[in-house]
Amino acid sequence: MIYEETYRYLLTNVSSTELDACLYALLKMDWDGFVRASTTEIAEKIGTTKKYMNEIMKKFTSKVKGRFVFVPINTAEGAMYRFNIGKTGNMEFNQNTDRYCKKYNFFYTDSFRSLPINAKRLILMGAFRMSITKCEQVSIPVDSIVPNIKNKSILPFTKQRLIDAVNVINMSTLNEVVTVSIASNIFTRKEVIVLTFTKGTLDDYKSNYTERFLLRKKLYESGFQSFLSDEQCIEIEKVGKYIYTSLLRIEKENAKKHGGFSDANSTIVQLARFIYNNSIHKLALSLNSKFDQLSEPKQLSAYFSSIVYEIVLEEMAKYSHQAESVKSLLDNENLHKEICTNQLNRNVDYMEVYSIISPIKEKYKFLLHIARILENWCEEWVISRVTSLNNDINAVTVNPENKTIKKKRGWNSIEDGLNQRDSLRNLIFKRITKLNQWLIINGNAAVEVKERGHLLFQMKESLSSYFAITSNRIK
Structure with a gap:
């Protein structure tokens, strides 16, 4: 599961390839929070070079904005990396209080991985709300995405970046899974982003078999x-x-x-x-x-x-x-x-x-x-x-x-x-x-x-x- 703490970190602190690396690591995490995949395997699965993957790991194993993403730990099985954002593994999940996003299959497709970071951020926001609401059509107020004096959002969006992200998603092959539009809420008259996922997407997710x-x-x-x-x-x-x-x-x-x-x-x-x-x-x-x-x-x-x-x-x-x-x-x-x-x-x-x-x-x-x-x-x-x-x-x-x-x-x-x-x-x-x-x-x-x-x-x-x-x- 992509817990809320992990989700919020991914929205603001990673590049496009780094986001892919984190999503794949979450798929290969054991009950103790250790990532059971080598950097070579991660690089191959997310379509990047081993050299760039090593640079990502160098960043993730140093303090980024006050914390580590991966913590190297010597164990009885040798040196391993522990994912340090969000809860460890599946052991601490409380279905009554925890908010999370499922690891949807489309996260692990070339269509998603080829998108620029802002497009990925927007889809991740929609997927998170889809998991919470259990509805395949979700809306997000534009005011909560684009920073302004009133909302004090820390998301790296401007109105133009948001429009560009919407257009990129709709023109990509991922539009077979999700389409995005900008609309006006009939009650508040405020702009919202509407993400419509195809039927069945809510239940089309990967399980962790690590x-x-x-x-x-x-x-x-x-x-x-x-x-x-x-x-x-x-x-x-x-x-x-x-x-x-x-x-x-x-x-x-x-x-x-x-x-x-x-x-x-x-x-x-x-x-x-x-x-x-x-x-x-x-x-x-x-x-x-x-x-x-x-x-x-x-x-x-x-x-x-x-x-x-x-x-x-x-x-x-x-x-x-x-x-x-x-x-x-x-x-x-x-x-x-x-x-x-x-x-x-x-x-x-x-x-x-x-x-x-x-x-x-x-x-x-x-x-x-x-x-x-x-x-x-x-x-x-x-x-x-x-x-x-x-x-x-x-x-x-x-x-x-x-x-x-x-x-x-x-x-x-x-x-x-x-x-x-x-x-x-x-x-x-x-x-x-x-x-x-x-x-x-x-x-x-x-x-x-x-x-x-x-x-x-x-x-x-x-x-x-x-x-x-x-x-x-x-x-």
Whole structure:
């Protein structure tokens, strides 16, 4: 989507070719906002030279009017560019509040790309209003386009430039998609620009399949040689989006309750990508032997979701133990006093030591904050799974002949449902116990064994109570 912030930037700050480059970059952006296309590919697709494309990137990676368009970032996959105008990817979109323009197919045609910049600006303004109004004929007051004393518009138009742009559009091959005219509003008697798009243009737009390409690529690189259908990919992508949206939501909720951290949001986004990628890797290893059993898209997504849970649980244990390790360092006040005294070559009191080690305290709080987010996510996942199971168990209890649920779950009787719930509980507790045992053997020696895996112990206690309560309700 071309969000409003991006749209307004494109109207005033870019040349004709730069606008084409941005539109193509938006088509190749992943959930994290990284552009998954090389400068060579962009140059080829928009019909410019690699040399000129490099000049554009040089401009976009420096501050243009106080901000970067592309931010170069070193990632685990190498140096990448993040699009810095508008919201990142598709993860933060709010259909109730956000205004946007769809990536219409005509943006990516030679007819559009051959137009001068003012003609492109005018069409972009019309397309943005078409997206908002859901109407293929839109009108824009001339006063809002041409700057004057009253409106203080910052658009680079004069009345003559506007007339020239209208004429260029109507004389171009793009007039098969849109025609432009200047008219007078019958109510206000003020001049308006009327853009009439051909029928069907509103729904003729491109979708961003960057994540689907990355999913299939990751599966192949991880050893799965077959091809997943679009339906199967869509279900996996839904789980992937849920990882991002749910973790970011929980972080926001926890920040309101316990206080936030400036780096928490970016850390959660990076963690979400790590969890998603590692889950895909594990899925690939399983699919070679279980593909026939998981051919149904919903079955595949349920299996993938259980892999995600396992990895999130592992990450929670790691962050929790890192927090425990930092806390063990904080608790050794005499050690800090001795180190500070030696470094400053003078005697220091505990108040000064407290001030000096404050960054370590913030690190502990931050790690605990992330660990609690992951803990909350794991609990939500378990409750969601168990609630769904219990609802179906109740439905079969009320109506033992409920064939729909039995077929969906593969049950023959109510006992199969109860056994499935018990198996889920046992599997969850087994994973928690396994992680606790791993911490006992491999954990930081500075942390006492009884202090390791405290959040895991809390989670197990909480889930034990939850399973006991829900089991009694079923009975």
